[in-house]
Amino acid sequence: MALMLFAPHIGLTQPASDELQKLRLESLQKDLDSLKAGQKAILNELQEMKKLLSSRGDDRSPIRDINTTLTVADAFTKGDRKALLTLVEFTDYQ
Numbered sequence: 001m002a003l004m005l006f007a008p009h010i011g012l013t014q015p016a017s018d019e020l021q022k023l024r025l026e027s028l029q030k031d032l033d034s035l036k037a038g039q040k041a042i043l044n045e046l047q048e049m050k051k052l053l054s055s056r057g058d059d060r061s062p063i064r065d066i067n068t069t070l071t072v073a074d075a076f077t078k079g080d081r082k083a084l085l086t087l088v089e090f091t092d093y094q
Contacts, residue, residue, distance in 0.1 A: 070088055077086075 070086075072086055072088060
């Protein structure tokens with residue numbers, strides 16, 4: 001009997017009112033609608049970016065094989081001038 005008096009009343013808690021639950025559901029629905037609208041806006045922007053990139057054509061695609069030869073005979077070098085591979089850095093100091 002003493003245990004029943006000191007034990008928490010788990011089953012005796014008062015449930016939240018229907019109005020409070022409706023307000024919570026409405027708030028959650030608004031949040032969900034806002035998230036869906038944000039996702040739709042992001043997808044629209046992504047599709048627009050894809051269209052812009054695809055209209056550039058293959059010759060201006062950022063992903064393509066570039067095979068070119070540069071003459072660096074008179075340029076400043078660091079390391080062996082007869083190396084098989086030369087790395088060229090293009091920089092802009094503005």
